[in-house]
Amino acid sequence: MLTxxxxxxxxxLNIMYEQILNAPIPxxxxxxxEARSVILALLERDPKRRLGSGPKDGEEIREHxxxxxxxxxxxxxxxxxxxxxxxxxxxxxxxxxxxxxxxEMPQDTPVQAxxxxxxxxxxxxxxxxxxxxDKTKQGLGE
Numbered sequence: 001m002l003t004x005x006x007x008x009x010x011x012x013l014n015i016m017y018e019q020i021l022n023a024p025i026p027x028x029x030x031x032x033x034e035a036r037s038v039i040l041a042l043l044e045r046d047p048k049r050r051l052g053s054g055p056k057d058g059e060e061i062r063e064h065x066x067x068x069x070x071x072x073x074x075x076x077x078x079x080x081x082x083x084x085x086x087x088x089x090x091x092x093x094x095x096x097x098x099x100x101x102x103x104e105m106p107q108d109t110p111v112q113a114x115x116x117x118x119x120x121x122x123x124x125x126x127x128x129x130x131x132x133x134d135k136t137k138q139g140l141g142e
Contacts, residue, residue: 002035003028007043021045038066 007026008019025043027036041051041064052061062072074080086096094102 002031002039032066034064034066034068038064 008016008023010016010019025040027039031039038051038061042061044050047053051064052058054060056063061067062070071080088096
């Protein structure tokens, strides 16, 4: 979110996955020392060492130097002003949205047919259901 791009984006998914697993995390030079530190800590590949995964949980993240200027108590109570408020005429104003998106033709997302229940029967291999046992458990008898 700080750079506007995901760290390892590549149109070739195999390359992207390989980079996610093994490549050093690319950090632009314009980021502050604190920003670089929090990004690296949040993207730590070992979940046990990742920022926020310790005994202090999310408090560990809030205590990071990158967030030193934020009063989280006021933030939670919504007592802080928004750092940026876009200039809009009304709720339908799209002036702050890139033309690339406002010029797109709207279309529904296609939904793939799932077929009949008979076609899905092999999706639940090993699953059983005994209606009589369920009724007995609920005290309904047979």
